[in-house]
Amino acid sequence: MRIGELSKRSGFSRDAIRFYERSGLIKAETREADNNYKSYSENAIFTLEIVQDAQAAGMSIDDLTTLIRQLEFQDNDDFDGDAFLAEKIQAVENRIEASNRFLSTLIQAREALKNAPFEHD
């Protein structure tokens, strides 16, 4: 598919997709021979769906690129994928805990506001 369709189906802007491609996160499989247009596979959709969640979880594009590369071909001897994953899992868990704490704070705040909406004179 071309970038327009990928954009529509993934929800990311074309510019965002191009940025991700520049960053190495996704790549066009082929080019249309005559017009030089890029062609993306279904896999790109799949990757972009993960990107949505990953960004919400606070993972950077660079880390995500590392991760995806690692999942696709575990061909880097120097790279300890297991340690990398363990670190990221821990980070996401921590973040979820902090988010839950903050959620509690927000909910408390809402309660406080409900009980005393206009305390000023």
Add this chain to the structure above:
Amino acid sequence: MRIGELSKRSGFSRDAIRFYERSGLIKAETREADNNYKSYSENAIFTLEIVQDAQAAGMSIDDLTTLIRQLEFQDNDDFDGDAFLAEKIQAVENRIEASNRFLSTLIQAREALKNAPFEHD
């Protein structure tokens, strides 16, 4: 307390604290009369603890400033604090869900890696 103590106790760098102060998120209560040093109250610690969780939850400093102002003095007639809170609560809930999805992805990836650590030849 001065900024150094606030930094040590909150875990934020002095520069980060100064940045937050510029952003309106915290403010020094007083100045030491003779030397012009700023003085922060315990409240600043409290705020900065919230900031840690809030950032993990993806809230921006500006939004957080709005929130804290709202909690301190509900004196803005034009501002619908309840709607603001509701929106932020929803956003954090969404983010937690996405983070949990991404966590599952990571855990799956770890399993996959464990079962086939070196598939290449």
Add this chain to the structure above:
DNA sequence: TAAAACAATGGACAATTGTCAATGGTTTGG
């Protein structure tokens, strides 16, 4: 077939969230 929409590329710009360095003054520990 002409206009509108799409695509590629390149580069400028922007918001957010800080860090770092310089300068000048103050406090503190040994």
Add this chain to the structure above:
DNA sequence: CCAAACCATTGACAATTGTCCATTGTTTTA
């Protein structure tokens, strides 16, 4: 007492994550 550590302020710089614009060419559609 004096060096090290602290503080305030200013401004430059940086990484991340995009957006927007211009230019040029292609495809689609009315």
